[in-house]
Amino acid sequence: MIDSKKVLKFVDNNLNGLVSQLQTLIRQPSVSAKNEGIEECAKLVAKIMKKSGISSEILRLKKGIAPVVYGEVSSKKNPEKTILFYNHYDVQPAEPFDLWDDEPFSGKIRGNKIFGRGSSDDKGELITRIKAVEAYLKATGDVPCNVKFVVEGEEETGSAHIDKYLIKFKKKFSCDGVIWEFGYVDSKNRPIIGLGMKGLLFVELSKRESIRDAHSSLAVIIKNPAWRLIEAVNTLRDSKGKILIKDWYKEVKPFTKSDLKILNSEPFEETFFKKEFGIKNFVDDKKGLEIKKALAGGATCNIAGFVSGYTGKGAKTVLPCEALVKIDFRLVPEMIPKKQVSRLNRHLKSKGYGDIKIKVYHGEAAARTDPTHPFVSQVKNSADEIFGKSIINISNAGTGPMYSFTNILQAPCISIGSTYMFARIHSPNEFARIDLLKKTTKCICQILEKFGN
Ligand SMILES: [Zn+2]
Structure with a gap:
């Protein structure tokens, strides 16, 4: 536990490095839809990893397919357990350009916010993972468990080749738990821990x-x-x-008892939601728990x-x-x-x-990690320690290639991250909140600690 304190302090003292490296990443456009800057960004990510003490390499399937940046650190004290971070270095197109207050790839800082396409989705998230590992390496000379990074370049166009990469490099990517590429933080500063995707x-x-x-x-x-x-x-x-x-x-299968317990405790602001969309009632006039069940499992x-x-x-x-x-x-x-x-x-x-x-x-296909899996409580406890409170969401209502990971790597997969719910991802003036980047980096440190021990 002394180690963990040293590491968190290191994060506090090195926030400038996190911010400036995120700016560097934002300033390298990497729009997969237009094949703009993909190669350059992959190389930049590999370089940043190396600088942080993570050995990195660029993996390829064949020409014309965006490469995957792979990173790895072996743990000296605990080589038995491995955590894998899945992220992406590509971004959505920045159009419409005229609705941006600054250049879309500026990385401009105003107050607590860093602006730019990819600042939250997903370069901000990626940097929190890299910096957490760096903090461990630089403050203690080791990591609590083996760490792997799989950073793809086609997420924003539908992850067309992630399956093929996972199958080809199955051995290389083998792990005991996956931290997903993003996670929302709500307006009350509570991180939402996602256990699934439809x-x-x-x-x-x-x-x-x-x-x-x-x-x-x-x-x-x-x-x-x-x-x-x-x-x-x-x-x-x-x-x-x-x-x-x-x-x-x-x-x-119907929801389990532990699913229902989580659903019951999950907040959902019915009136606010209806007002936001200008609607009077929901499908089948759903209310209360029925709404939450539908969002998670409908x-x-x-x-x-x-x-x-x-x-x-x-x-x-x-x-x-x-x-x-x-x-x-x-x-x-x-x-x-x-x-x-x-x-x-x-x-x-x-x-x-x-x-x-x-x-x-x-x-x-859909993916979901069992809420009673020990990995879930390790992540939840880490988030509670750093953020004060967190929320478990048994499944996101949206879709992502999570099934490829849970199915091919046979590992539980949890989403947690630094993306403020209203960070305008995929829209003009996307930003990342510096306070959340710092807290998430610390939260990832705690996850490494608990997962490794
Ligand atoms: Zn996105």
Whole structure:
């Protein structure tokens, strides 16, 4: 424990280094969507790691695929346990440029904030992990457990190759626990410890009836594909949000007692949320615990867009030749995307809609770490010590490639971090809060300590 005190003090005394290295990282644009600065940023991350005492190398699958920066430190006193930090060095495009108060890649500091694309997502988070390891190495000459870094460059475009990297370098990446790339801190300065992510299945259903649009007077004899598609889509889900596809929920397990205990204690500001979106009630008029259950463990069938015929100004009497709908299904643990696709297929056929074409864009399974796993209490206790209080969230309502890690590496995966909830990530004027960067660095130090011992 004396070690831990020394290390936390080191973080306090070396905040300037953290801030200036984050600025350096922000000033190197790395927009994966445009392949801008990816190679340069990967090299910069490897260099920063080396400077911090972490041995680093750049891993590649093949040309044209963003490299992964791998970092490693072996523990002298405890080589038996390994923690892995997953982060990404790529960022979202900075557009629209004119809505930024400063240059998007400026790293400008105002008060407690560092501005710039990637300042929070994910360069700020990455630097807290690097600095925590550096603090241990420089203050004590060792780390409490082995540490590995996997820093990818395609997260913001959907992590297309993370699976392949994890499979190819499975041995190299083997570990006993994964700290996820981000974690939110709420408006009351409480970090939210995330134990899961939902999966996603994105499909397009379409129906073409004729080879060209027709005069709508012909609707008496030519079938309208928009009606056909509406009827088909209408069989997928009831008005309460329940998905009507046979066996859709077959493998899904109910919440455990410890899940429910956590859900019950999780805060959710119903009135604030409704006001924020200008809505009067939720799906199926959900209230209280039902809302929290849905956010953490509800599957969805959402119409993301529906196109057919004429939707421009004024009137046009047309009979469209084609109709198309894009649907995203959020998946929960135990739902396997491939299996769900074949269920959707079977459903449409059995309801007499075998003529509807299905195109699958993307499928990724959900992941969740058991709240009773010891890794969870190690992270929770660390966060409580540094932040005073923290919140456990059994699953994020969104999707990320967490399943690839829990499934391929067979390790529990927890998200915790320094991202202020309203840090404008993916938007103009993204920033990171310096106080949270410092606290998170300390929190990561505590996690290393507890995990290693
Ligand atoms: Zn992002």
